[in-house]
Amino acid sequence: MGASAGAGALTALRARWRRMAPGRWLVTGIPWLWLVVFFCLPFLFILKISLSEPALAQPPYLGWIRETADGLVNIVVNFGNYRLLWEDSLYASALLGSLQVASISTVLCLLIGYPMAYAIARAPSHLRMPLLMLVILPFWTSFLIRVYAWMGILNTNGILNNFLLWLGVIDQPLEIMHTSLAVYIGVTYAYLPFMILPLYATLSRLDPVLLEAAADLGARPLRQFLTITWPQSVPGVIAGAMLVFIPVMGEFVIPDLLGGPDSLMLGKLMWTEFFNNRDWPVASALAAVLLVVLIIPFLLLRHYESRAELMEDAT
Amino acid sequence: MSNAVANADQEPLVRIQNISKVFGSTYAVDNISLDIEEKAFFSLLGSSGCGKTTLLRMLAGFETPTEGRIYIDGQDVTDLPPYERQVNMMFQSYALFPHMSVADNIAYGLKQDRMARAQRDERVREMLALVQIEKLGHRKPHQLSGGQRQRVALARALAKLPKILLLDEPLGALDRKLREQTQFELVNLQERLGITFIVVTHDQEEAMTMSSRIALMREGRIEQVDSPRRMYEFPLSRYAASFIGNVNLFEGIVHSQDGDQVRVDSEEAGGQLCVRHSQPMTVGMPVTVAVRPEKIRMAQAGDDLPNRMQGVIREIAYLGDESIYHVELASGKRVKYTQPNVQALAELPLTWGQTIALGWHADRCGLLAQ
Ligand SMILES: Nc1ncnc2c1ncn2[C@@H]1O[C@H](COP(=O)(O)OP(=O)(O)O)[C@@H](O)[C@H]1O
Numbered sequence: 194m195g196a197s198a199g200a201g202a203l204t205a206l207r208a209r210w211r212r213m214a215p216g217r218w219l220v221t222g223i224p225w226l227w228l229v230v231f232f233c234l235p236f237l238f239i240l241k242i243s244l245s246e247p248a249l250a251q252p253p254y255l256g257w258i259r260e261t262a263d264g265l266v267n268i269v270v271n272f273g274n275y276r277l278l279w280e281d282s283l284y285a286s287a288l289l290g291s292l293q294v295a296s297i298s299t300v301l302c303l304l305i306g307y308p309m310a311y312a313i314a315r316a317p318s319h320l321r322m323p324l325l326m327l328v329i330l331p332f333w334t335s336f337l338i339r340v341y342a343w344m345g346i347l348n349t350n351g352i353l354n355n356f357l358l359w360l361g362v363i364d365q366p367l368e369i370m371h372t373s374l375a376v377y378i379g380v381t382y383a384y385l386p387f388m389i390l391p392l393y394a395t396l397s398r399l400d401p402v403l404l405e406a407a408a409d410l411g412a413r414p415l416r417q418f419l420t421i422t423w424p425q426s427v428p429g430v431i432a433g434a435m436l437v438f439i440p441v442m443g444e445f446v447i448p449d450l451l452g453g454p455d456s457l458m459l460g461k462l463m464w465t466e467f468f469n470n471r472d473w474p475v476a477s478a479l480a481a482v483l484l485v486v487l488i489i490p491f492l493l494l495r496h497y498e499s500r501a502e503l504m505e506d507a508t
Numbered sequence: 509m510s511n512a513v514a515n516a517d518q519e520p521l522v523r524i525q526n527i528s529k530v531f532g533s534t535y536a537v538d539n540i541s542l543d544i545e546e547k548a549f550f551s552l553l554g555s556s557g558c559g560k561t562t563l564l565r566m567l568a569g570f571e572t573p574t575e576g577r578i579y580i581d582g583q584d585v586t587d588l589p590p591y592e593r594q595v596n597m598m599f600q601s602y603a604l605f606p607h608m609s610v611a612d613n614i615a616y617g618l619k620q621d622r623m624a625r626a627q628r629d630e631r632v633r634e635m636l637a638l639v640q641i642e643k644l645g646h647r648k649p650h651q652l653s654g655g656q657r658q659r660v661a662l663a664r665a666l667a668k669l670p671k672i673l674l675l676d677e678p679l680g681a682l683d684r685k686l687r688e689q690t691q692f693e694l695v696n697l698q699e700r701l702g703i704t705f706i707v708v709t710h711d712q713e714e715a716m717t718m719s720s721r722i723a724l725m726r727e728g729r730i731e732q733v734d735s736p737r738r739m740y741e742f743p744l745s746r747y748a749a750s751f752i753g754n755v756n757l758f759e760g761i762v763h764s765q766d767g768d769q770v771r772v773d774s775e776e777a778g779g780q781l782c783v784r785h786s787q788p789m790t791v792g793m794p795v796t797v798a799v800r801p802e803k804i805r806m807a808q809a810g811d812d813l814p815n816r817m818q819g820v821i822r823e824i825a826y827l828g829d830e831s832i833y834h835v836e837l838a839s840g841k842r843v844k845y846t847q848p849n850v851q852a853l854a855e856l857p858l859t860w861g862q863t864i865a866l867g868w869h870a871d872r873c874g875l876l877a878q
Pocket residue numbers: 531532534535536554555556557558559560561562563
């Protein structure tokens with residue numbers, strides 16, 4: 194029974210295949226090709242390296258297939274790297290550190306970005322483009338230079354401290370540089386545009402007449418926001434949160450340059466394993482774990498959303 | 509209670525007092541004063557851009573008048589925000605909340621009033637039944653047809669049983685057949701619920717069918733406020749006469765007045781016209797004589813018609829129920845004259861190029877000073 198159902202599905206699929214115009218295959222094919230070549234294949238390489246043993250060689254790991262001295266072919270798959278990640282608490286705390294920084298910065302970006310996106314979406318139409326340009330403007334200089342600029346601002350002898358000293362607000366320079374506060378400042382600054390842009394996209398599509406309708410039915414401004422604006426901007430919030438959260442999880446430049454010894458993050462650790470320790474297998478295992486950690490909530494969300502849609506259609 | 513009744517006797521439900529609204533340098537609404545009685549079906553009629561929506565939005569509280577005051581139930585509401593006014597509005601675009609079901613849309617206003625759950629559900633059911641979409645409560649707006657959305661918008665605006673319902677072109681997005689049917693439903697609803705309806709429309713037929721009173725607007729001002737019937741039979745201006753229905757206008761000069769009979773010299777009409785008009789007129793004053801096409805009849809030899817003229821039929825428009833004849837007079841002026849088509853496929857009594865005599869009684873036409 195199961196087989197016949199499977200065969201039926203296969204025939205249906207074939208029929209669909211035949212019906213599809215070749216042009217459509219090209220259009221849907223390109224993103225798939227992109228995904229396979231630039232995501233799936235590299236990930237498979239990483240997976241492979243993560244299951245091998247480190248070595249002092251070029252490349253610095255051993256292949257799975259090895260010939261022993263007596264001519265036997267052995268396939269050696271090494272799960273030791275994953276065991277190390279599990280057993281050494283360093284990696285767990287780096288994961289927790291990354292999760293913490295990514296979550297808090299995502300929330301900070303949302304708190305700062307939402308009002309900004311809202312203000313831009315509600316600005317007079319001739320001001321909207323210039324304001325959006327200002328949001329994107331930092332991208333015109335290198336990321337690294339911008340992070341270095343923050344070093345100049347946050348240093349003990351930096352612009353911020355000198356300014357506060359001159360104002361007389363403080364009489365000792367603040368220790369911001371090389372603390373997690375500096376990491377939060379840097380990350381929030383660097384990733385804010387990624388929050389603002391998708392939020393702007395959803396908020397600018399919101400029809401202002403809906404707010405008038407809500408007001409007409411007795412909703413005060415706060416209720417209008419909570420019942421109309423916010424629910425309709427949730428897709429933008431999710432998109433922005435993912436665009437901030439995911440790259441911050443793997444971020445290594447900012448914790449490296451602005452953070453101190455206590456700001457332990459996965460990205461930085463990966464960098465250390467890869468370049469300083471030349472332990473490609475452990476670095477690859479870390480990368481694989483990071484991917485799984487990131488992809489699971491995403492898949493859950495998708496699953497939940499499609500289920501909700503199904504339920505809605507069913508009722 | 510008795511106080512309210514006493515108030516209702518002296519005060520209209522809505523009093524609009526010298527309201528103006530300026531956008532930049534244009535007067536969208538220009539010094540309008542208007543009283544609207546309780547339980548009226550009141551139409552704001554006018555061509556596009558004459559300020560109807562702006563006036564309605566000031567009643568709802570979305571626009572602040574540049575000048576003037578608005579009173580509802582005797583209370584000055586000019587500075588109240590929309591959410592503090594006991595007025596609800598049905599928007600031209602319907603403005604349904606896309607992320608809420610139909611039932612939640614209708615319940616929205618009740619939730620703002622913190623109505624108890626059971627009572628709220630009951631009211632939503634009533635409203636769904638009232639607009640005959642009982643089965644659609646769980647749907648989202650995007651799963652509805654245009655006509656169904658219109659009903660949801662109406663139900664949502666009615667749910668709080670406001671004293672006044674504002675409707676901005678409520679039937680504008682419907683096709684003709686549905687529109688005609690819905691016109692009667694709106695009137696029935698209004699009578700059943702006893703809510704005052706203030707409707708914006710640019711469609712004179714719609715305004716005539718539904719309203720108990722019509723305010724005709726023109727460029728931000730009120731041209732005339734009257735019942736549909738008086739608006740049609742006794743227009744006060746050339747604009748009002750030609751905006752509502754068909755009309756023939758003859759320019760002329762007052763020749764003489766004898767009691768309520770005014771004689772007007774009109775070159776266009778090719779002679780003197782006789783109009784019944786009780787107001788005293790000044791001799792020599794330029795006036796316009798207005799006569800509706802259906803008030804004109806074909807003149808026979810022995811008829812005692814004070815207004816008579818001859819012309820040639822130039823065009824015939826067959827509309828099914830009636831035909832419109834365009835008759836060209838000697839002066840070149842064209843007169844519209846309608847005749848009901850009583851007999852099917854009978855030999856048309858009148859043809860192109862035929863010369864006919866038309867005429868009407870003095871009390872079948874009106875005199876317009878403007
Ligand atoms: N928010 C606004 N800003 C500027 N001009 C406006 C605005 N709203 C309406 N107007 C102008 O006011 C006039 C009346 O508009 P409106 O009340 O919408 O007319 P109607 O509803 O009768 O078609 C129009 O000339 C319109 O362009």
